[in-house]
Amino acid sequence: MPRGVAIPAIRQQLFAAVDEVIVRVGPGRLSGRAVTSAAGVATGLLYAHFADLDDFLAAYAVDRSFVVSASAATLPERAGSGTVAGNLCDTVHATPLPTVLALTRLLVSRPELVDRVRAVLGDRAAGLDAIESAASEYLARERRLGRVTTSAEPEALATALVGVLHRLVLTAGTESDVHDRVRRTVTALVAGVTTATPHQ
Template identity: 40%
Template structure:
């Protein structure tokens, strides 16, 4: 690693290497040596910036969860435009076609990583918890605009949508679901709270 490289750049280089390994080979292939090899770094670089490998993985998960803030803002700003089903389906596709599914699998795979995350994130899986908050905030905005029924329980609808979305995208070896399949799932979950439900096949 050249001298003078910003710590943030080193961290991101290592994070991106870990993501590539996760997406290509799955959580069982993710080791500190695999990450530094993938990143083209000396073996000791990771341990100069993180206490240990699980500390590195916890920081990776929290960093990627934090990056969802921009998407949450974009989704909330979309309230009142397009259709509710289309907006939610697009948001779920963006979330789950990223590295999020692989990171959730990693958290499930590593007991020590879950323990580290609980120190700063006491409940839920960070990426999925942020996604639930994002969708709930959007549905509340649409409820305020009258495009979602006034009595809609967004606190229940949001985790239902995230859970169903995760199941649709969870098979890492299979092709991602067709956009129509995602829209159909969203439309089904929201069918009782949309004042003007889209016709079948609509977005």
């Protein structure tokens, strides 16, 4: 098989190992050996499918950013249904926390990967950017529907939402604790801008 072309099952096995390594010891301890050891495969397997560690991590960042983007993409369509806080929280929780945690920490430690993700997926697609974009569009739609006050600023609220998520992810405790803190914080964040009587 040509170098740089990976079997999908092997790719996902190795990507899951990145999640595990970053959650356990942080992105600073990432190495080809650490990843293949966590994946339970031979060290050379990673380099049989990727040019080098940077190439592998770029592929990982693109894959995980796509997962986050795909989960966030449906948020604007939920405008007018459920609750505003509930819809935002559901979107944040749609991607497994270990994946969000690992991706966010990796992009913070290796910011050059952001440009490589954007080159493949487009602007506002790297890491949590997709959630921010989707939340901004969603809140704008809810404002037009009257479920969010006209004085609300969707972009600012979306930025605050992602700031909260970023902070909690980088200081993560247990998954249930993070989910609880996200829900309480998001509920408080939008409480002042949601309306009891939407436009008819």
